Amino acid sequence: MRKSLRALVPIAAAAVPFAVLAGPASADTGTSYQTTLNALNHSSGSGMATVTVHGNQADVKVSWSGLAAQFNGGDYPHVQHIHIGGQGACPTIADDKNNDGVISTTEGGPAYGGIGTTLSTKGDTSPKAGTDIKIAPAGGSTDYSRTITLSNDTMQSLQAGTGVIVVHGLDPATLSKQAQKEKSDLVPSLPLAATSPALCGALSSMPSGGVATGTGSTAGVEQLGTFALGGGLLALGGAAFATRRRVSAGR
Amino acid sequence: MRNRFAATGRRGALTLLALVAVAAGLVLVVVAVAAQQSAPRPPRAVGRIDPSPTAGAAANPRASASADPVPAVSGPTSTPLGASRPVRITIPRIGVRSPVLPIGLADDGTLAVPQPGPDLDKAAWFQNSPTPGQPGPSIIEGHVDSDQGPSVFFRLGDVRPHDTVRVLRRDGVTAVFTVDAVRDFQKRSFPTSVVYGGDLHTPQLRLITCSDFDATIRHHVGNEVVFAHLTSTHR
Structure with missing residues (x-):
């Protein structure tokens, strides 16, 4: 109903049919989480991740591009994890405690927590594999898909909304001169750039079921109130004519 | 005599x-008839959901991906953009030009919808989905109708593959999407992972509204979803 019409016929508003919204219904079994992966430390990359949990199994998909492609003449290994037990957030430059222009993995810890699950390409997915570059996705982009067993800690963190996906590994050239000379806070034999976070995304629940984007006011017959009022007036008019005829006849 | 005068007056x-x-009754009935309108019914399925030109038919032989003879939308997928919130959506085919608001999840876990008030008839972007132009499916929804009548996505059922959808972002970049497919899903079997997930690599857009009003229970039992992918960007 258009607003002008409502103003013309206020009574019609009362008759506008309103619908009870559909209850949520999800076709997919399991709980799904999602996040966009946004750049940290000027990494210029971006991506998206989804985690679909069935029991203690999780289908994990991580897709990203735009990260450093080469490292020491080979494909750049980018270790990636589900971090847990922190604030369920990605760090900001305010977390750069030593002011070297880089949020190191340690400096990001309070925001995203520690490693809960390592999203390795094969083998170990525990926190122990967290810095194993031999089983990390390598190169400037990846489309990672793996079904893994989640630990109870990771499961609980996902449910609590504190699961965060972090992809590590920066292009050293994008770091400040000071930071380029620093060693990694995790693996002292590596430069700081190699282990610092490049992409981060806090996991949140995927919407369940469909959406309630309509009331049905334009479905079926609209303006029922107007029809009713119009019909009522026509009936009244007819009755008045009939009465008039009776009055005439009775003369 | 008095009786006759009285009768004449009556x-x-x-x-x-x-x-x-x-006269008033006729006017109201005509007004009511003129006000009758109904949203275009979306097709059950046209086009291919998977738009990736590189992962073509050979790489993705899923029968369900192809629903009808409409050829897959070709053309290169544009390079992904960084994050920047959408501020306006334009769909020339159906005359939509609307501000876009961020929106989150409702308490029941479903995607929240614009509430009665000044924002009721605006489009809404799911704030946990990628911003339009980022990799993965960016979600923008809108009401098909409200108690006020037709809403922002009233004519979404008329959108077809190859149509253009433009989204202006806060950074001043307009992300231009080309429609690949239109699907009409039942809410009770809504394919969450297909709509909110799927190809996480390609910058994509999903437009969602209500469909399939069931008069017996007086609510919509379906959701129309328009699938599109990024084809160009400009300032």
């Missing part, structure tokens, strides 16, 4: 009443 009043009532 006759005159009744005539006037009858004429006024009939």
Whole structure:
């Protein structure tokens, strides 16, 4: 109903049919989480991740591009994890405690927590594999898909909304001169750039079921109130004519 | 004599009443008939959901991906953009030009919808989905109708593959999407992972509204979803 019409016929508003919204219904079994992966430390990359949990199994998909492609003449290994037990957030430059222009993995810890699950390409997915570059996705982009067993800690963190996906590994050239000379806070034999976070995304629940984007006011017959009022007036008019005829006849 | 005058007066009043009532009644019925309108019914399925030109038919032989003879939308997928919130959506085919608001999840875990008030008839972007132009499916929804009548996505059922959808972002970049497919899903079997997930690599857009009003239970039992992918960007 258009607003002008409502103003013309206020009574019609009362008759506008309103619908009870559909209850949520999800076709997919399991709980799904999602996040966009946004750049940290000027990494210029971006991506998206989804985690679909069935029991203690999780289908994990991580897709990203735009990260450093080469490292020491080979494909750049980018270790990636589900971090847990922190604030369920990605760090900001305010977390750069030593002011070297880089949020190191340690400096990001309070925001995203520690490693809960390592999203390795094969083998170990525990926190122990967290810095194993031999089983990390390598190169400037990846489309990672793996079904893994989640630990109870990771499961609980996902449910609590504190699961965060972090992809590590920066292009050293994008770091400040000071930071380029620093060693990694995790693996002292590596430069700081190699282990610092490049992409981060806090996991949140995927919407369940469909959406309630309509009331049905334009479905079926609209303006029922107007029809009713119009019909009522026509009936009244007819009755008045009939009465008039009776009055005439009775003369 | 008095009786006759009285009768004449009553006759005159009744005539006037009858004429006024009939005239007003006719006007209202005509107004009501003129106000009848209904949202275009979306097709059950046209086009291919998977738009990736590199992962073509050979790489993705899923039968369900192809629903009808409409050829897959070709053309290169544009390079992904960084994050920047959408501020306006334009769909030339159906005359949509609307501000876009961020929106989150409702308490029941479903995607929240714009509530009655000044934002009711605006499009809404799911704030946990990628911003339009980022990799993965960016979600923008809108009401098909509200208690106020037709809403922002009233004519979404008329959108077809190859149509253009433009989204202006806060950074001043316009992300241009080309429609690949239109699907009409039942809410009770809504394929969450297909709509909110799927190809996480390609910058994509999903437009969602209500469909399939069931008059017996007086609510929509379906959701129309338009699938599009990024084809160009400009300032």
